Each structure stands twice: as C-alpha cells, then as structure tokens.
Amino acid sequence: METPERLGQAHFITFTCNRCHRVGSSGGTDAVDLTFVGFRHNREWLDLWLKDPAAWKKDTTMQNFHLQEKTRRELTAYLASLKGQNFDKVGRPWNDSRIMSDFLERGRIIYEKAGCIACHGKASQGGYPNNNVPGGKIPPLEAVADGYTKEELAGFIKKGRKPDKADPNGPEPLIEMPAWGQVLNDAEVALLVDYLYSLRPKGRQEDAW
Template sequence: MTSRQILTGLFFGSTVGLVLLLAVAVWRELSPEWGPYQTAYAKLLAQNTGKRPPLWTPLEVKQIYLPQLGRTDRCTTCHLGVANPAMQNAPQPFRTHPDYLTHPVEEFGCTICHGGQGMAVTKRDAHGFVKHWERPLLPAPMLAAACTSCHTPGPGVVEPTPTVSHETWKPLAGTERLVRGKQLFDRLGCIGCHAVRGWGGPVSTDLATVAYKGLDEFDFRYVQGPHTAVQWNLEHFQHPQTVNPGDPAAKVPPTPMPDYALTDDEAMDLTALVFSFWHEEVPSKYRVAAVTDETPADAPDQPLSPTARGRAVFQKYGCVGCHGTDGRGGVKNPNAATGGEVPPLTYVAQGFTTDQLKQLIRAGRYPTKADPRGPTPPLWMPTWKDKLSDEELDAVTAYLVSLYPPDTAVPGQEVR
C-alpha cells in the first residue's frame, strides 16, 4: 500500500469520525435529558386546566439569574410548576412549591434554600451528588437548616447562644425541627464542648464551621450511607464511636462524644440544627427578624434561689455535657486517671471549700493520664474565668455544693 493510499484512508476515516461526533453532538442538543420533562409537563398542565395538549412543545433551558445572591439557577428547566397553582397535586418534578407566594422563585431562586448545582441541567449534576461539588441537594427533612440564611433566629428557637432568660419567641413556621434540635442541644449540654461562632466550649469543633467543611475533611471510611456532610453528621450523632473510632497507632483516642442513643428523628433534628448555624451571606433586604411573643410564659413568680439559678447556669454553659445530668458523671474520657470517665460532681463539697471550687472553675484543669504512654484524655476542664460573671460563679458553686447527699457529714473541713 502506497503512502498516498494510507493518507487517503486516514482522511476518510477521520472524516467519518468527525461526522459521527457531529451527529452525536446534534442528537444530544436536540434530545436533552430534560426534554421529556418539558413535554410531559405541557401535557399534564393541559390535563389539569382542561385544555387540549399541544401538538409540539418548544424546548428551552429556563434560567433564573440572581446576581444579588451570586447564583444562576436552572432548576425550573425540569421543575416547571413551582409557581403554578394548577400543579399543586402534580407529581414531582412538576408540583407547585408550597411557599411560592412568600418565596417567589424569581426573587429567591432554588439553591439558596435547597442546595444543589444551579447551573447544571442534568438530574445527577443538578442535584449535586457529583465529585467536587460540596453542597448537594439537602434532604427534605433538612430543609429547615437553610431558613437561618434569611430569618434571624431568637433565643429559645434556633439561636445557638443559650439563655437563662424567660423571654419567648414565636417559632418560625417550618422550623419545628430546629426548635426540637435546639431543645435537645441545650438538654445534652453540647455547648460545653462545642463553640458556635466562638461562643461555647473549646474542647471540640466549632459547630458553625461544620456545614461548609470540604468533603475531603471528613473520614467516610465508617459511614454506611452516602458520602455527604449531612450523612456523616447524622451517623456521627447516632453512633459517634463507630464513625470516629480514633487511631490507636497514632495515639488518637475515639471521639469522646457520648452515645446518647438518639432516635433517627432526634439525630436528624440535631443535624439540621448544626447545619443551621452556618448560613449563606445574603443582602439585607432578604433578612427577616424574629418576632417576639406578645405574652411571655413561664416567668417565675419569685426570684430564683441561688441553687436554682446555679442549676440554670450549669445547664446554660453545657456542664451537663461532660458531668452528666445533675452532675452524676458517667461520661467516658479514655485514659483519664479518674476511671476513664469524667468525675461526678456529687461529692465535690467533700474535697473542696467554696473558694477552692471557685478557683478550680476559673482556672480549669487537665486530667491525669491513667497510662502515661497512652493517648491524652480528650476531655478536659476549660477555664471559665472569662465566661462566668461573679454572680454566675457564686450561683453555680452553690448548686455544686447542694449536690452533696443530704444528712451526710463532710469529713475534714467545712465547706464555706
């Protein structure tokens, strides 16, 4: 075969290849993945409105351009009925959005609340479950977490900073999961170890950073479900030591977070709350302030006693998270010389005067290792000198002393 014949063969072969590639490109352009959705929507809309279905449906990418939010959303290319009341009972992706009147899609778009990849026009890419996309579509039970991007929360609702006041706030409609999560967050004393935007304990992660951590910062080796930030946190709440077992070879202990035997709903409530601590930056016109209740309830008739006030402070600052309910202890602290647990507070009056106890609370302390060659116990007593007021310190000390069993003599020195 001559060189001319070889060149001619290569020319024809490459020409056929180019024609085939062109044909595939034209076919993909004329038959996009979203095309059947628009055809089906047109027929369903005609059926719901009593009109004749169109003989032909022009296909087009629909786009919501929102420069003020820094995004372009093409979700309505498939979710065509979001603002059409005639589609309230339609199947997804054609159903009317339940809040389309209060959250107009042309003003808010979709991804500011739902997550996902707004510019994409294929289902998998748009929902964001693809490599290198950090904010995939939020599961339906998690949607309340996005409300705090615009809605300013109030104490007792979704505000992370605890409060001892009796002021009540109107729960924002649709954020019931966050309200339950906040109540659980306070009851378990999470703020004792975890800060939220700098307020709280320094023992572990600031929870306001969790929602925007990159996926490469999570260890998914022990996660059973999808490898997303939401799923990691959900399983971590359900089985903390399974998801974060530590590394004995590197002397890294398991997570000290207790296994609270949470139900699935409780784990989801806490996950939604944690993700609500971080929010998108939005222009001021999108901000909506929380509304106070006109009739605050449960205000005490008489001022709280020092002991009752101290118990409220103990709960407020999350002491219960390490020391247990009513200071009974039992929280695991691997390799701590105190039996591998955080010590109970029931008998602190036996070993400390009130002045010594106050000094210990102010200064904090690190536990002694049970095995000097083993890992450092992950839980320690933070310093509280810059967080507790003198009144709070007096109150919580009075509460701790009150935990000593009644009618029990204190050996040694008197608590004063």
C-alpha cells in the first residue's frame, strides 16, 4: 500500500515542483527550499497555498497547478512530513566545511534554507502576507537589532509566537512564528542572531554619544 506521503512525493516530481524547489540535496534553487516546510507551516495553510498560490500572495510567480482534490491532499501530506530530516542524510548546508569560519555567511544560509526567508522575505524586502494580523503582513527583520538584545532575540526565535489578531472576533492567523528551538540548536540560533544583527540599517549604529 502506498501511503499518501509516498504518492505526494511522486506528484512532486510529476508536476515538476523540483524544477524550482529543493528538498535535501536535490531540486532547483529558483524558489524557497522546502526541506523544513512541514515544520514551518501547518497543513491547512499548505493546502490553501496549493489550491491557489495567488489567492494568498497576489504577485507570486508560482503558478496554480489546478490540482485535483486527491492529488492536492497527497502533496500536502508529503510537504507536511518534511521537517528537516532530508538534511540529516547529506549534512545541514550551513555546516559545509568550506564555510565553517564564516559565521555571517552560515547565518545567512540558515535564514534561507531553514526558511525564515519564506515568511520574512529577503533581507531587504520585508514580510509575506498573513490573514487577520495588523498590517496584513509578517514583519520584516532588518531592524530587529533596534528592538531586541541578542539574548531576547535568541529566546524569541527558539520559542516562537502566535501573532495578535487585527480583528479580535476574526479567525486565527494561519501563519505563526514557529518555535525553532525544536529543530535548531543553540549554536545555530546564535548564528541567526548575529546575521540578523548585521542587517541593522546603516548609520543607526553610530547614534550613541
């Protein structure tokens, strides 16, 4: 008996999702890495995204594949199962021996490959949409050095957070800040914190007198 996950994994190739997306060490690099996608997103959101990407994010370059209900459910089951285990086989890409002493570069790679970028956007661009949150967007991170000490930032990343609702009587936001302490160790979180601090907008660090 084929499990829904296995069927979904096969659809991932049939529908050429791997042309743009990478899982572990295989697939393209034109779009966000999906090795941790099942950790950072819940099934409800994954299903909604696959149903119609542009309904969630107007300007997305991911097409609507017009998947049949059963196919979509199997793909969602596969995606929901991806919680980083495919890096265990090949090594986490930020631990590549050639970059071990380049701490900022390693932090940047974690930001990309663990998928902070999937919600918070590229360093300078800011966040992706969310439902029923103030401003309708996930916050950008280039200025977090101004709002948090390094210790606070590490604690926040490890614990995660449910966003506040814009309309208290409205639905729960479908996207939450995950508790990364479940899948990243303290050293990895420290690399992220240094990377985020390095994004502080230029000029501000000279404010002291």
